[in-house]
Amino acid sequence: MELPLILSGPILRRVEPSLVSVWVALSKACSVQLSLFEGLAKVGDTPKFSRDTDKSDTIAIGDKLHITVVMMKLTGIDVLKPGQLYSYNLSLTEKTGGAKHDLKSLGLLQDNVLSTTPLEKRRLALGYALNQLPSFALSPDKLIDLKIIHGSCRIQVSGLTDALPWVDDLIKEKVQDPNQRIHQLLLAGDQIYADDVERRVLPQMIALGQEVLAKREFLPTNEPNGLAAKFSPADEKNFPAGMRKNLVLSETRMTTVDNHSHLLSFGEFAAMYLFAWNNEVWQPAAIKDFDDTIAEFRANYNTKVPDSVLPIFRRRDDKNQPKIADALLRRFTDCAFKTLTAEELKSAIKKKDDFDPVVRDPIDTETLQFGKLPAQGSPARTAFSKIYTFADGLTAEELGAFKNFMQQLSGDLGGLYKLAIDRGRDNCLEALKNQHKIRRAMANVPTYMMWDDHEVTDDWNLNPMWRDRVMTNPLGRACVRNGMLAFALFQGWGNDPEKYLQGKPKRLLELASTLYTATATAATQQTANDEIEQLFGLNRRTVDVTKFDDQLSWHFSVPGTRHLVLALDNRTQRNWITRGGPPTNIILGAIEKQIPAGPLPSGKEVLIVVAPLPVLGPPMFDELIAPLAYRAFDVIEAIKNGNENLRGMPGTNPDAIEAWAFDPKATESLLKRLEPYRKVVLLSGDVHYGSAQVMSYWKRTDPDTDPSRFVQFISSGFKKVLPEYLRDIDLRLSRAQQLIRAHINAERLAWNAKADVLNDKATQAVPALRARLEEEPMLLPAYGWPEGIAVKQTTPPDWSWRIKVLLDERPEFNGQPYEPDKERPEAAKPPSAGIDIVSTPSPNPSFRADFADAYRRLISRHHRSFDIMRNGRQLCIGSNLGLIHFKILKDAQNQDVLHAIQELHTVFPYELPNASEDHQPFTTHKARLTGDPSEKRPALRGQP
Template identity: 25%
Template sequence: MTRQAPAPDLPLVLAGPLLRRLETRRLVLWLVASRPLEARLQLAWDDPQCGPVERELPLDASRCQRLPLGRQASLHLIDVALDEALPADSFIHYDLLVDDAGATRAIADWAPHLLYPGQRRPSFVRRGRLDHLLHGSCRKPHHPGRDGLLQADQLLQASLGQATERPALLMLSGDQIYADDVAGPMLAAIHQLIERLGLYGERLEGATVADSEALLAHPDGYYRREDLLPAYTANEELRERFFGGVKKPVFTSANAHNHLVTCAEVLAMYLLVWSPTPWRLIAPVMPALPARLAERYRREETTIRAFAADLPQVARALAQLPSLMIFDDHDITDDWNLSARWEQSAYEHPFSRRIVGNALIGYLLCQGWGNCPEAFAAELPALQALFAAPDPHQRLDAHAQDAIVQRLLRFEHWHYSLPGQPLLLVLDTRTRRWRSERYLSRPSGLMDWEALCELQHALLDEPAVVIVSPAPMFGVKLIEIIQRLFTWAGHPLLVDAENWMAHRGAAKVMLNIFRHSRTPANYVILSGDVHYSFAYDIHLRHRDRGPRIWQITSSGIKNEFPARLLDLFDRLNRWLYAPRSPLNWFTKRRTLQITPRIPSRSPRGERLWNGAGLGQVHLDAQGQPRTIRQLNADGSEPTRFESDERAAD
């Protein structure tokens, strides 16, 4: 790779390091710098028998893959295999030593915001058991209120001297970015950062704009991007066909006015949600807007500035706590793959296919790779070639980009596992759908038969498991019934009718997995997606020997459900589906006894907790939850989810 001369006013590192997958003999880090770095990884810990241990490993090509994302942006994918096991349940300190103009610079020099008071370098803990997890989803930058990831930072700071109090893992279960719902000031920041770093542009086939430069200059580029879908005839086709006469575009979010389009926009978004450093390089200016939109921009600007102000603490937590991630719809676009008809509409047109593909490229590089690097070994060479050879106008090769998009749309290894006690299984509920062959507009099952068979095989003879399903396997019955009614009426997209029970075949196979005699005795299911939080204890009726299942949902990290509407749903659900209600017999879950846990701060016995924050779960030696809490983003007392046998249905 040609060595890129750094711009004199750019920092060495733009985002990261993020601590990603952590195993006994493996350490995975993600980082974006303003040029390819010559660096060394330094590890240090105290061995009770041998005393202090220090290791220094050069980050050569075998340990670090570098991809140029632009003229002044280089992605570093660091995957270090270790000859000796990292100690369990004790602090391990690390540093990235960077050679810069003849001097060696440490993290304390180039990213002091990543250190807690008293630290000289970041630290992490490899827990011997998966007994303490943080989890959450749905982090929308322009949602009013604080960022729930600040609770992870506060927890780490409180446990600086207590290794066993550290969580084993932060699990982000979907919607880490909102590619389809972007605030005007965030989009302005994205465009400034693209220019500042020279992120590569691209040609846009089938669009009303020819390329990324024309998109940025178009008068409809802010708050009216839905009008930039393909040319009028194709646009009407995309809007109207297959949706029962309802005019609804492929990009179905009601807030898609600033939907991300280009690969550069997606990559810039990731830098701006993971790190405070890019914000110091730009000064976004409001574009020319009508008065109504200008007023909206100014309202959003206050929220976006507050979001950016909290990023130093967020970045600090992500540098010192292992994190794993999985996509959900908003990481790509709303209603992504909801039905076979949606897929047909989206992927038949080159422009909508490119938009989805660009979001997948961004997910792979900024989230997916860090979960399981070996799964993407065959995909990275093509991406490296794409970014390494832009044309003289600094645009990506369109044919090579389209070939990568086609390959990613067929890719089937986004799911992954983490060995340990208990086993962690993270499900892809977006790309391996159980599609309806007779009624293409019906919602697809969240996993197809083959994927569910693979899930069952992975569970065999495990004593306990933590399953991460972005959408809850067991949700609120009333909401699921409403979604089913809209589906029967031919409008599943209007209510995001995607839940495990929406597809008869997928629901039946999933319930049979729980009944299998060789699958685990204890299941903990972590979910997000719905913008509220709840916990259920679940038992199979007439099966005294188990299994035991806990559905634990935490959503969102920085998002909430409309309060009055959720309160209405909660009340109606309790009345209509009370334990003795005959309506329970008309659901697909009648073979299960589901006991909602009551939030400790619920004044009227509500089952659903509506507040941004981060979920926290402690597991005992058998993999059963000891405590289930929501760490509230507003800093108030954590909400505990407590058992109440009287609430069983």
């Protein structure tokens, strides 16, 4: 495949009045110049700024991977202004040969069909019109005009519909209006899923990574004794797609359950980003099934046994030693991949396909035991004669190991073969359908990105047990380092590009440019990687907040015209209460480093915090669903046999235990740091549902002032839904949904130090509540106390708060022309046909047929509503994105009050009849940003 000059981009990154920056990844070394225009400009228009100082040379990461963030700095009267449109162009001059290009000459300013088979692969005009340049606008003068989209969690290939392309539609609708178009795109993590990669596409990613790095990358695996590392080329022969489960569990020691095609090499991580943001690097006609992958592996095996074949199948015990000696394991792999034909191996391990009656049952591995081998001439012996003949020559101990090996093959590979009805290939093609819209959207809105765990792996930095296991194994450490380096180059750099001009960020770019040069060897790469690991803090085994300044920081801030954005790093500045328990998502000392002291700077009206992990979950979800999920994992995982990987650790699934609610002290420290800002909007993802909560926060020192307000908006995910186990728990606990709608809220009263603050009724409290009276800080729930309990007047709480779940309170029908703020959209309305008949029944027998038909339609209405809404609109479980804006609304006292609003746009798996071309929010949440005069401070009591 001939690579395009622009591998990915342009992506508009940090934009301020004095700075415009654009990220781009190229296949050739170039000098990149940024030109800026006023208004919606077209090719041939005169730029307002086009200066030699606005150039940047790409950094050579590999022979065909050259990356830069080109910046334009403005001062004085030249600074950009709110309420105006600006456009930009890129001029690329190749370092070798001097050929010149721009967005027009590269064909990026016109719609084009690049290929038609096996599907139409398109390119869209980046400026939304022929020869029109991509454009943007600063955040507006008035907060009520500000439009921000946020979201997270995008598995690129899955059976789900993708919400991220909708960003392009929302920009297009208002592209000519600087005050109404989208002003910022805030991505809150899991922009890629390094652990959940489609095995049909991974071979292309491996090949692309090899091509752009000129096949100069090496990966380490453990020698059999686990004391040394052996380096092998990072190619598909040594690390085949679909066959990585053991590599991930036993060599990296990671814990993800999506492990058969986990990214490992830097080249693969880089290719993943290119695939996520540019459809032009895909080869849809070359998508492989696992049958193709394993056939290639067999061919490689039978011609020259790869050095890394044993790590692919080697399993280690809890002492990091191989469970099967290498010499014996080689005999087993020879049997599977030399003695057996491809069809014989497939027949032995492939799971029964209900849609293909020709496929027989796989071998019964329970017969691979001493004394249980099938007799000569039996059907089983005839069906799998080569396997049983091999087994005849094994000792009883070796036969037991062979049984485990065959079970391993069946469990790891048997379910990956192509099925009679196989939607995997269709999912790959579906992922490509709207990829071109994502590319255009990110070229036309300032885009900011923070990571969560899946940029590296599921469970990343979950707890000390995970960290110690992974970081003491060479492949595990390499995988974490490669994921972090890829994030730095493809995401982090553009968040604050000026920071990369000096100090540790600059040194990281210098080191990255030395890794894959023409003279690179495994040894030279390891020397550079050792220094990179120090910059990432991977060389430490203990947490020391005083050492965080020695490593790179990833949090950042962006000032807007009337708002301030802070993005928190929940991953690399963690602490843990116990070795296997929930994490403190930001160690207490680091909270002060990531969040400047409040209040808001002059002229700013609201603080927007990008917190990848939700700080304020729905109270019923945090109090009921998440703890139950945690306990469910305690039960399920604790009974597993063996300790070869961390999936045996009870209660360590991060989807269940990484909520801030599991560390109340850290949560209170975070809220205390944010409280002086007074009006705080938290934007989060991670949890794979959309919702909204609001907190009123009172301080003892401000008895006569309104409470500070924290509004938590969650939008997750772009292309990811709740795990099946959580959806099942949520469905079974339907009472929790009712409690949410019943306005049962979470409340807390808190004292900095332990003290005698309650009346004598406290002695009658249940033990769990009495225990809280002995802790510091003293954090007391409002509910569950004996009747008559009260706080002494002389010791009021140092602070207290109340969380309420926000509901979409728009009626189904407004009776007026549709207005998003006043009526649910068509997608959220159940069909009304037949409801009038059921609601006004008649005893007349002639109406019975009408009744029967009406009830059928009523049942259909409920079925469709459940299908659309999943569990209801208070928790939006489905692909979604959040549009944030602000509005002045009248309150109950007829006072003008500033409100923060989240519109959740949900993508449905089918087209709605007569759907409007304009996007209508499926769910709308509104929260006032000042205290409600009618709301009283929490008080202790018995019942909610």
